[in-house]
Amino acid sequence: MSATRFTNLVGCALPVQLAAMGGVGTTELAAAVADAGGLGMVPSGTQPAGGACGVNFLMPFGPSVDDIAAAARQCRVVEFFYADPRADVVAAAHDAGAIAGWQVGSPAEAVAAEKAGCDYIVAQGTEAGGHVRGGQSLDEVLAQVLSSVRIPVVAAGGIATAERAAAVIRSGADAVRVGTRFVASPESGAHPDYVRMLLAATADDTVLTEWFSDGWANAPHRVLRWSLAAAQETGWRATAPPYRGVDRTPSDMAMYAGMGVGDVNLSQPAAEVVADLVRLL
Numbered sequence: 411m412s413a414t415r416f417t418n419l420v421g422c423a424l425p426v427q428l429a430a431m432g433g434v435g436t437t438e439l440a441a442a443v444a445d446a447g448g449l450g451m452v453p454s455g456t457q458p459a460g461g462a463c464g465v466n467f468l469m470p471f472g473p474s475v476d477d478i479a480a481a482a483r484q485c486r487v488v489e490f491f492y493a494d495p496r497a498d499v500v501a502a503a504h505d506a507g508a509i510a511g512w513q514v515g516s517p518a519e520a521v522a523a524e525k526a527g528c529d530y531i532v533a534q535g536t537e538a539g540g541h542v543r544g545g546q547s548l549d550e551v552l553a554q555v556l557s558s559v560r561i562p563v564v565a566a567g568g569i570a571t572a573e574r575a576a577a578v579i580r581s582g583a584d585a586v587r588v589g590t591r592f593v594a595s596p597e598s599g600a601h602p603d604y605v606r607m608l609l610a611a612t613a614d615d616t617v618l619t620e621w622f623s624d625g626w627a628n629a630p631h632r633v634l635r636w637s638l639a640a641a642q643e644t645g646w647r648a649t650a651p652p653y654r655g656v657d658r659t660p661s662d663m664a665m666y667a668g669m670g671v672g673d674v675n676l677s678q679p680a681a682e683v684v685a686d687l688v689r690l691l
């Protein structure tokens with residue numbers, strides 16, 4: 411079983427969405443996921459891949475309607491995160507010919523996204539790496555979102571194995587969204603030190619904090635505890651994760667990681683990750 415309401419909607423073969431990842435989400439990574447049958451995603455400002463690909467906008471940074479429309483003309487999918495859902499930006503994506511999605515952290519936010527005209531929702535649990543929108547575990551928020559909306563629902567947060575992917579799809583999710591496991595893929599833009607730390611970490615090595623807050627305050631995010639401890643010593647608070655080629659020692663940069671990190675023990679090409687994630691579907 412591979413086709414779902416989500417794959418039909420966005421035009422990919424497998425129910426796997428690459429998480430949009432500011433700072434480390436490259437065109438190459440999105441292309442590799444799309445070529446393997448999933449939906450690739452890039453953060454706004456990064457060239458989208460050909461094929462099934464979407465562009466993600468972080469609302470705290472105030473994207474313009476022109477930028478949203480430009481992305482929507484290039485890609486089938488435009489997606490938003492970290493603000494109350496807004497009908498005007500959804501309409502901007504629709505008017506320029508794209509499908510619109512919103513990553514949410516609660517059933518109330520999911521209902522608001524559906525009312526704003528979204529075509530799909532990402533339900534994010536607190537296990538997620540990076541910025542965390544809500545306060546419920548994935549199983550809790552997924553169940554409540556599924557009973558609150560009619561549009562397709564993608565599950566996100568701590569999913570790193572075929573077993574977990576199959577379990578959330580059995581629970582009713584139309585696809586899985588995976589971030590941390592793809593950070594370790596060679597196609598990502600992550601700094602090698604960041605990848606090494608991910609491969610060594612377990613769920614207990616992650617922590618939710620609001621420390622990395624320059625330009626984006628009051629927004630909890632899950633990172634590796636070691637990077638938080640280092641940043642609290644140096645005072646580093648920038649939100650960018652350690653990226654390849656950064657011209658400083660990256661140990662105190664925000665090493666975003668979800669609670670599935672304990673199952674990420676290998677730097678695997680993205681195509682292999684996609685194939686493994688759908689193994690039990």
Ligand SMILES: Cc1cc2nc3c(=O)[nH]c(=O)nc-3n(C[C@H](O)[C@H](O)[C@H](O)COP(=O)(O)O)c2cc1C
Binds near residue numbers: 569590
């Ligand atoms: C390095 C990193 C950067 C992220 N950047 C974004 C982003 O720019 N936009 C967004 O919607 N979500 C972002 N997220 C959150 C993901 O969309 C998703 O919720 C999360 O990766 C799922 O949990 P997982 O990492 O355990 O798979 C990011 C996550 C990570 C790990």
